[in-house]
Amino acid sequence: xxxxxxxxxxxxxGQNRRDTFLLLLAFVxxxxxxxxxxxxxxxxxxxxxxxxxxxxxxxxxxxxYSSSRVALAISQAHRVTKEEEPELFRTVENLCxxxxxxxxxxxxxxxGSPNAFATGRDPQHAAIxxxxxxxxxxxxLELEGVIAHELSHIGNYDIRLMTVVVVLVxxxxxxxxxxxxxxxxxxxxxxxxxDRNGGAAVLIIYAVALLAVILTPIAAQLIRFAISRQxxxxxxxxxxxxxxxxxxxxxxxxxxxxxxxxxxxxNKATAHLYINDPLREHGSFLNSLFSTHPPIExxxxxxxxx
Numbered sequence: 477x478x479x480x481x482x483x484x485x486x487x488x489x490g491q492n493r494r495d496t497f498l499l500l501l502a503f504v505x506x507x508x509x510x511x512x513x514x515x516x517x518x519x520x521x522x523x524x525x526x527x528x529x530x531x532x533x534x535x536x537x538x539x540x541y542s543s544s545r546v547a548l549a550i551s552q553a554h555r556v557t558k559e560e561e562p563e564l565f566r567t568v569e570n571l572c573x574x575x576x577x578x579x580x581x582x583x584x585x586x587x588g589s590p591n592a593f594a595t596g597r598d599p600q601h602a603a604i605x606x607x608x609x610x611x612x613x614x615x616x617l618e619l620e621g622v623i624a625h626e627l628s629h630i631g632n633y634d635i636r637l638m639t640v641v642v643v644l645v646x647x648x649x650x651x652x653x654x655x656x657x658x659x660x661x662x663x664x665x666x667x668x669x670x671d672r673n674g675g676a677a678v679l680i681i682y683a684v685a686l687l688a689v690i691l692t693p694i695a696a697q698l699i700r701f702a703i704s705r706q707x708x709x710x711x712x713x714x715x716x717x718x719x720x721x722x723x724x725x726x727x728x729x730x731x732x733x734x735x736x737x738x739x740x741x742x743n744k745a746t747a748h749l750y751i752n753d754p755l756r757e758h759g760s761f762l763n764s765l766f767s768t769h770p771p772i773e774x775x776x777x778x779x780x781x782x
Contacts, residue, residue: 495637499644506648535650539643544595544603547639547749551593551741553583553605564611567623568604575627575718580604589739590614590732593749594626594635602630609737614728621715621725625751628714634707638749705770712775716782726779733772 539546558565565582572579580596583605590610596602604626614622629635716722732752742754753769 499637499640536643536647539647540639541597543639543643544597544601544635547593547595547746548583548603548605550743550746551585551605552587553585556582556584561611563616564606564619567616567620568627571620571624571627571718575624575631577627577631578602580627580630582606584608584611585741587737587739587741588612589737589754590728590735591739591742591750591752591754592622592626593746593751594629595639595749596630596635597639598633598636599630602635604630607739609735610732613731613735617719617721617724618728618731620719621721621728622751624715624718625711625725626715628711628718629707632707632710632714634711637707708770708775709778712779713782716779722779722782726776729772729776729779 556564561582561584564584568582569579577599580594580599580602581604583603585591585605585607587607588609589607590613592604592606592610594602594604604623606622610619610622629638712725715725719725729752739750739754742750744755747753747755748769752772
């Protein structure tokens with residue numbers, strides 16, 4: 477059974493790469509369709525309407541390369557050195573050697589709630605952020621379990637997929653807002669466009685645009701949900717393989733889930749990055765429906781069954 481697990485991990489890495497490509501392809505198609513609709517609403521000739529996609533794609537490209545920095549900044553994480561956090565650095569270094577990964581940048585979030593996340597584009601451009609609460613409330617084996625989980629996200633290329641999600645959610649929200657402003661405030665100022673193309677055609681275009689405005693926020697949430705819960709199960713299993721001690725991560729998850737301190741810096745844009753959902757206290761039907769984290773009780777049960 478143990479010999480099957482490495483194959484599962486490598487298969488999942490390949491699957492994550494394919495998932496990233498498919499998400500980007502679907503997203504580009506969605507943005508292209510919306511851009512064409514915006515161009516037509518603005519009265520641009522069809523051959524030029526698709527060109528409106530260019531500034532949005534440039535924004536997406538810029539966001540892809542800067543999103544990890546943005547996520548760290550939003551989380552108020554500050555980079556630390558080995559001299560400042562020697563135990564944390566030793567733990568990360570030792571596990572990186574065992575996992576065959578380059579050393580990521582290490583950040584600390586000055587917040588009393590125990591939690592952590594990894595971010596970046598690939599193992600060569602990765603960072604791990606842990607909260608002060610995690611450092612204070614975990615013993616060495618529990619901290620090691622959490623760090624191994626986050627390093628597994630890096631090694632499995634989950635961080636690339638999660639980074640793409642942050643970019644897509646932000647860009648879709650930006651486009652939805654742009655479309656909303658056009659449809660609500662621009663429709664009455666284009667009489668010449670109606671004269672040229674016919675009132676019925678224009679009404680159809682506006683109906684499609686309004687439908688896009690309604691559906692794009694939902695699409696953004698579904699893209700977040702597309703980050704399968706299996707990535708957390710995989711990172712748990714990979715982390716346990718790395719430390720050879722599943723109980724350490726299981727105990728850490730118990731402490732994290734039971735801790736009453738809210739993570740003040742958490743928000744919906746970055747919540748899916750953390751090892752445990754920091755917005756779990758904001759319970760609602762929709763939050764549960766679109767959650768990217770599996771039940772922590774089940775994760776603990778699986779770890780203890782290993």
